[in-house]
Amino acid sequence: MSDFRIPTRRGFLKSTAALGGAVALTGLGAGRALAADTTVGFIYVGPKDDYGYNQAHAEGAAAIKGMPGITVVEEENVPESVDVQKSMESMINFDGASLIFPTSFGYFDPHILEMAQKYPDVRFEHCGGMWTADKHPMNVGSYFGYIGMGQYLNGIAAGHATRTKKIGFVAAKPIPQVLLNVNSFLLGARAVDPEITCQVIFTGEWSLAVKEAEAVNALTDQGADVITCHVDGPKVVMETAAGRGAFVCGYHADQSALAPEKYLTGAEWNWANVYTDMAETTLAGGTIDNFVRGGLAEDFIKMSPLGPAVSDASRAQFEDTMATIKKGGFSVIKGPLKDNKGGVIATEGQAFEESDVALESMDYLVEGVIGSTS
């Protein structure tokens, strides 16, 4: 039943509350879509108030709702199957959507690619995908942010907060995007104290609350006193960890409300900025670039405000590092660096900047991370 409170809390009922039962006889509300210049569709793989991946996108969608000339339509909990293809088509056929953001990584191949071929006049913007000019249609674009930097800053806050020198990471799957976050978190903490270790537990699924809670308990049982995560909805991790007395660093969206005392900071997407840009480009008749990437400097990523438990020394190093990152040229993965099996990742002087494509096929955990990718 809690699902039915969601629209109320997020304010979505406001627009329809006045309509009540009377709207019944007024047809299907078809006029709504036609009034606007551009209808933008957003599709989420999970609930849009998950305190995580989907909420971050929904907040981005909310940011462009008020723009003149833009109508936003949304669907949540859409599986990565024929369902999402039909959701896109339904938005095109019934709502006249001409710009669609199917936000889950798994929507890209084959679902978006098929719809893009079928509807060449509709623009499809996908989060996380690797759009390639010679392989993919021109009406598809992919965008993503260098959020590993955010996990590096999380790591700095964690490095100052930990007393046991053990920090923990609850991760979904051992794929490059996740591994980069785990490694960045540990390396951020090691920028404070090189003796810190980070234990990672992979739950195997993007959204699996029970295992996420078990993982947090296992990590705290083993002494980890700062926890972060990379799962779709960090709510369970944040609440369980804070309940166990550990500090937490957020991910995807701002989770400070879930653990106000224990929340140090968090690596957040800033899709509101990205989507506003894209909507403005579209309204002005321009074309969005097919391959868009950005980090802290480009406001694709932001950090949650530092929590009450963050010390002055921590704050100073955090802000200093953030300024360095924003200046550009900063590398988290740089030599000398070994993986946790002893293999060499980078030799002295070798460095991978955030935009380096080599990072997009990461398959290792760095030295100091306890855990295995397989």
Add this chain to the structure above:
Amino acid sequence: MADQTVSGGGAGLVSVPAASGATARWARRAEALALPLGALVVGLLAFGLFLLALGKSPVQFYELVYKAGFGTWFSWQNTLSRAAPLLFAALCVALPARLGLMIIGGEGAIVLGGVAAGGIGAAVAGWPGAIAMPVMAVFAMLAGGAWIGAVGALRQKRGVNETISSLLMAYIAIAVMNHLVEGPLRDPASLNKPSTAPLPEALRIGEMPGMDVHYGFLIGVICCVISWVLIEKTTWGFAARLVGGNVRAAQIQGLPVGWLLIGFTALGGAFAGLAGMIEVSAVQGSANGSLAAGYGYAGILVAFLARHNGIAIIPVAILIGGMEASSGLIQRRMDLPDATVLVLEGFVFVAILLSETLYGRFKAFSPERWRTA
């Protein structure tokens, strides 16, 4: 052993008494049609009250369901595409149910069928489609059949409750799938979405002529018809229904009860496995975590609404497919959460289950009445 029974006294154990006559048989058929339809209407009305309590218009809701599910040609294609996997998933519930087994873990057979098809497909990628696709289908059906057949065997040999074991085995199946697509069967190029190697175009199931609905729907309809014939018109089906009606009686008749249980659960699993192969070949293009889309669970609802009748599964799957097709438009136009359609399905499901107690309670449907009249 089976022939002994069928010609023997078994006939008296199934529903229609031999002497009831054509009118009485029609009375029963009318009951079998009228009660689920009546329950459907009651469920829809009850859900309407629920919507009113939320301050939403039931009229608008059902108009949207009609529009997005059945109102336009696109809506029909949407509905049929969503119905396709439900046909198979429902068979995985319906066939064992005719023997009295409640299998609710068809999801496991679907994902394993998909992985088998994806793995085999990658291995035979160079073969012509006419050979490779049947090979993929066979392996998918073997995988699904073995998985649900094992549930039947556990029940038969060890007395393990099949409802619980099939559900739990679905979780194991999903874990096995994840292990395989992230490990031994992973295409190294699939970085952030671990998958088996993409199938070449020749191994992809295409769309039926003139519509955006893949052949999987047609295959599903054929499988439903085959299942109906098997259950209603063959001696095996007769023996299966006998086991479902009274397992002791079936044993006394000398029926191979164990083989029937295992065989029909395996067949149901094989259909679910085939659904996995079709998902991989027609929709996904490779096997990956997206296979666990919940079709196996939606199939339970379809099978119950169809009262485990193969032919009835076809219209019911289309009905549920239409409801799910409308979920998006309802979210967008009425600002209701996506769970709304699930709640609707829940109302209908409960109404249908309650209606089960009404069989034989209405005089109008009583064969006795029609015989004397």
